[in-house]
Amino acid sequence: MEKVIIIDNRDQTIALGKQIGKLLQPHMLMTLNGDLGAGKTTFTKGIGEGLGIKRIINSPTFTILKQYQGHLQLSHFDAYRLEGQSEDLGFEEILDSEDVCVVEWPEFLEDILPQERLAITIKRIDDSKREFILNPIGKKYEELVKEIDYENNYHG
Template identity: 50%
Template sequence: MTEIVQTNTDLETIQLAVRLSSFLKPGDVLTLEGDLGAGKTTFTKGIAQGLGIERTVSSPTFTIVKEYEGEIPLYHMDVYRLEDSEEDIGLEEYLHGDGVSIVEWPQFIEELLPEERLAIKISYVDENRRTLELTPRGKHYQRVVREMLRAGV
């Protein structure tokens, strides 16, 4: 059951993510797919805001993982550079840890990802508008998406 939501501004994308964050719990995993500039980091900023994180969120492109402390820790991963990598850098500790994990470019670590997760694909429509496809994998994430939509998307 994929749900499709359109946002018309960066602020609406952030507000959607803030709303979603209120239904997340430690150990949750979100995967973000989308072209460069689609809004993955903007979406992550909204999750961080909703988790009470005050630090500025930026793309972890060169560090692979950025950790943020809030009401629930946030682990923001950009695994694009891990394509074809055999190196074990301990991502499983984050994915099965005490925070919310957001993984950009998940196809490069598919074998490490938990079966149950919320897959989000962000598509660029035009300068301001984005389409978000929310695909919950597992009952918990079905409930998360259902509750978020009821909360006013």
């Protein structure tokens, strides 16, 4: 049950992330696919707001993993620099924990990622407009996507 959402600007990207963040439960995984500059980290900032995180969320490109405490702990991975190196880094323990996990560039961690997840693809339409394709894999993620009321919040 894929859902497609068109977002007009950065503020709406954060608002969508915030709405999803408020719906998240412990031990949920979201993977974010999209080109450089598509809005993956901006979207994650919104997720953090929805989780009640007060710290500034920025890209973990060079550190690979950043963790933030809110109502739930957020583990934010940027796997771009991990091509072929994901084993024995201890990430499996985090992915198996109660953390909400967001993984940018999931193709570089695919061998250790759980199958069930909310896979999100972000496509750039123009400088500010984005297409978010939400593909829930597993029952709890299907329920999550059903709860997202994007028309009233982003297009109304």
